[in-house]
Amino acid sequence: MPTFDLASVPLRDLNQALHSVGAGTNESDFEVINPRGAHAVAVGIDKPVHVDVHGSVGYYCAGMNAEATVTVHGSVGPGVAENMMSGTVVVKGDASQYAGATGHGGLLVIEGNASSRCGISMKGIDIVVKGNIGHMSAFMAQAGNLVVLGDAGDALGDSLYEAKLFVRGEVKSLGADCVKKKMRPKHLALLADLLAKAGITDAKPEEFTRYGSARTLYNFNIDNVDAY
Amino acid sequence: MCGIVGLFLKDKALEPRLGALLSDMLITMTDRGPDSAGIAIYGPSEAGAGKITVQSADPASDFKGLKAALAKKLGVAVSVSVRATHAVIAVDVAKLDETRTVLKELRPGVTVMGSGESVEIYKEVGLPQDVAERFKIGAMGGTHGIGHTRMATESAVTTFGAHPFSTGPDQCLVHNGSLSNHNNLRRELVRNGLSFETENDTEVAAAYLSHKLATGSNLGAALESGLSDLDGFYTFVVGTKSGFGVLRDPIACKPAVMAETDEYVAFGSEYRALVNLPGIETARVWEPEPATVYFWEH
Numbered sequence: 001m002p003t004f005d006l007a008s009v010p011l012r013d014l015n016q017a018l019h020s021v022g023a024g025t026n027e028s029d030f031e032v033i034n035p036r037g038a039h040a041v042a043v044g045i046d047k048p049v050h051v052d053v054h055g056s057v058g059y060y061c062a063g064m065n066a067e068a069t070v071t072v073h074g075s076v077g078p079g080v081a082e083n084m085m086s087g088t089v090v091v092k093g094d095a096s097q098y099a100g101a102t103g104h105g106g107l108l109v110i111e112g113n114a115s116s117r118c119g120i121s122m123k124g125i126d127i128v129v130k131g132n133i134g135h136m137s138a139f140m141a142q143a144g145n146l147v148v149l150g151d152a153g154d155a156l157g158d159s160l161y162e163a164k165l166f167v168r169g170e171v172k173s174l175g176a177d178c179v180k181k182k183m184r185p186k187h188l189a190l191l192a193d194l195l196a197k198a199g200i201t202d203a204k205p206e207e208f209t210r211y212g213s214a215r216t217l218y219n220f221n222i223d224n225v226d227a228y
Numbered sequence: 229m230c231g232i233v234g235l236f237l238k239d240k241a242l243e244p245r246l247g248a249l250l251s252d253m254l255i256t257m258t259d260r261g262p263d264s265a266g267i268a269i270y271g272p273s274e275a276g277a278g279k280i281t282v283q284s285a286d287p288a289s290d291f292k293g294l295k296a297a298l299a300k301k302l303g304v305a306v307s308v309s310v311r312a313t314h315a316v317i318a319v320d321v322a323k324l325d326e327t328r329t330v331l332k333e334l335r336p337g338v339t340v341m342g343s344g345e346s347v348e349i350y351k352e353v354g355l356p357q358d359v360a361e362r363f364k365i366g367a368m369g370g371t372h373g374i375g376h377t378r379m380a381t382e383s384a385v386t387t388f389g390a391h392p393f394s395t396g397p398d399q400c401l402v403h404n405g406s407l408s409n410h411n412n413l414r415r416e417l418v419r420n421g422l423s424f425e426t427e428n429d430t431e432v433a434a435a436y437l438s439h440k441l442a443t444g445s446n447l448g449a450a451l452e453s454g455l456s457d458l459d460g461f462y463t464f465v466v467g468t469k470s471g472f473g474v475l476r477d478p479i480a481c482k483p484a485v486m487a488e489t490d491e492y493v494a495f496g497s498e499y500r501a502l503v504n505l506p507g508i509e510t511a512r513v514w515e516p517e518p519a520t521v522y523f524w525e526h
Contacts, residue, residue: 037500056499056513075513077499078483096483096515115515116480135480135518 002027007034011041018068021047037077042070048087062089065106081108084125097134100127103144108199116153119146122163128198138165139175147194149203157211165211166191168203179214229379230404231257232391234465234495235505236372236472236524242491242506243272247368251360253494253501254375258356260497261379265359265391266351268400268467271370273346278321280328280343281350282335283314283387290335291315301330312362313387314341314350321345324397338426339388344398346371346469351390371526374467374495376402382410383427393434396441398469403430404482404497405461413457433458437466451475451521465495471525480518487511493524 004014014032021027025047033054035041039058042051045068053061056074066085075093084103091099094112101117103125110118113131119138128147135153138146141163151169158175162186165178174180181192183206191205233253237243247372248270254265257351278322280398287310298317307318307329319327324343331338342349350363356377360366375389383389392400406412410429413436419422422435440450447468452473454464463482466473474495476484487494487502489511496502499513 037498037505057502058498075345094514096485097480116518 001029001031003031003033005033006036006038006041011038014041015043018042018045018047018049018051021045021049023047035074039077042068045070045087056093065089065210075112081106081125082111084108085209094131095129099129100125103127105144107194107197113150119144119163126186126194126197128194128200130200132169135172136175138163138178141165145190147191147198147208149200157213159217160211160213162191162213163223166194167211168208171211174211177214177217178211181210181212183208183210229260229497230391231377231497231501232375232402232404232465232495233437233468233497233501234372234374234402234472234474235449236493237370237491238493239491243371244368244369246373248366249505250373250375251356251365252504253496254356254377256501256504257377257497259511261377262355263378263380263385264351264353264387265356265375266349266375266390266392266402267360267363267365267373268342268347268349268372268392268402269365269368269373269377270346270398270469271348271368273469276321278319278324278327278343278345279348279483280317280319280331280333281314281325281341281348282317282338283341283351284335284338285313285387286337287313287315287428290338294335297334298327301334302327311350311364313352314363316348340394342392342394342398342400343395344469346490347394347398347400347467349392349394349400351392352387353385353390370473374400374402374465374472374486376404381406382429385488386426386466388425389428392467393428393431395434395437395466399437399441399447400432400435400467401437402465403433404463405477407433407458407460407462409459429460433462433464447473448521448523455519463497468525471523473521473523474516475521476516476518478519484516485513486516486522487513 009115016195027049028049030051035055035057037058041057046066048067051070053072060079062070063082067087069088071090078096081089082101084106086106088107091110095110095114098117099114100108101120108127110129114133116134118133122141122144124143132150138157142161148167153173153174155175157178175183298306391402407429410432464475
């Protein structure tokens with residue numbers, strides 16, 4: 001199992017090694033030690049490798065991830081798993097702002113709290129946060145699911161499109177055009193599946209509230225013409 | 229971008245290492261802003277003793293004979309310790325205002341960076357590493373300090389555009405962000421009698437806080453009112469004689485990470501700034517909430 005000690009090896013060596021993995025290789029497990037808050041750790045992977053990062057990282061960890069499973073045994077800076085396409089990213093600690101931003105697919109699990117703008121403009125990614133999320137989360141979120149076991153901050157789901165939001169705790173306030181919605185059997189089934197994928201056994205789908213778009217911002221309302 | 233750091237020591241055993249720890253934190257933040265760097269260090273204060281940090285573009289002639297000239301004019305003992313382009317003038321605390329007036333007559337080319345009983349402010353154009361070495365920050369001890377490395381956005385790269393900005397006796401401010409209503413606010417503050425050295429937005433924020441403090445607010449109240457009067461992006465770290473505070477705007481785009489142990493409270497624009505601190509592995513690490521005033525005092 002290749003181990004990269006970022007205290008002595010340049011970050012570029014790690015990312016180059018991850019990008020050079022050939023199809024069907026047996027060298028599929030990587031360890032990263034001493035990341036010491038480094039930016040862009042394990043970005044742009046497109047093979048089904050496993051990467052374990054031991055320590056906290058900076059900006060854009062596991063950005064653009066496809067197929068890989070990246071686990072951070074620590075906290076992450078802004079933009080973890082930004083624009084993820086597929087695969088799984090697990091953060092054992094907390095995440096800074098815009099976790100999972102613009103993500104197209106895959107699963108992002110944050111075991112601690114996520115701060116502001118979690119899931120901003122998400123486009124199909126599934127995000128499960130065991131703790132709380134900050135303000136302006138799921139802003140303009142287009143598709144995918146955001147599951148929060150704790151509380152959500154101000155302006156959740158502002159200008160939301162078709163992403164589904166499930167919050168177990170309190171929501172400080174809802175953003176424009178985001179409304180509480182009924183939990184139907186298909187949503188309970190979806191949520192049960194997401195919780196299982198995220199390895200969560202101590203939360204029941206029935207404990208969550210669903211939020212989604214009221215769809216009143218989808219078309220221009222001629223009555224508002226004077227506002228422009 | 230800009231990078232800011234702060235370190236508030238709880239454990240006296242770390243005090244001799246304050247300058248070394250803080251400059252190491254600031255150097256780690258170099259790639260957030262390579263234009264200029266500055267540090268405010270709060271050293272031990274003696275009862276009745278005051279100090280003024282001054283800067284000169286021509287230190288060789290401005291600081292030559294300054295001690296004797298000041299002592300003669302003021303009629304009290306004065307000491308002047310020169311560090312590159314800066315000098316710290318130590319004088320009776322009751323004579324601080326008079327010293328500043330006399331200084332203007334004696335050395336018109338000299339600018340006051342800060343004054344009080346404890347604070348010393350050093351800032352210059354250049355990388356944090358060069359600025360720290362120039363002023364030998366690493367050898368300084370103290371109880372707490374703040375630092376800044378600048379990526380200039382809205383005003384010139386000069387010594388006076390560097391942070392920290394003094395906001396009053398033993399008070400200073402560093403800023404990551406940009407204010408959008410600083411021109412309007414500057415005009416209002418000028419009408420209230422304040423004067424400005426630069427076109428810099430942070431100088432306006434510093435003057436705003438000075439004005440609030442001078443008109444009866446305490447620091448907490450001044451920062452609270454800043455939330456409604458200052459428009460734009462900001463993460464501020466403020467230093468006072470006894471402690472330091474943190475305030476982020478309600479949107480909180482500008483990054484901030486804090487760490488606390490039994491030995492210290494530390495602030496960094498990024499976690500990277502904190503990784504060399506003793507015991508960071510077991511510290512409580514968190515992000516300060518938006519629109520929330522944080523303050524630690526000795």
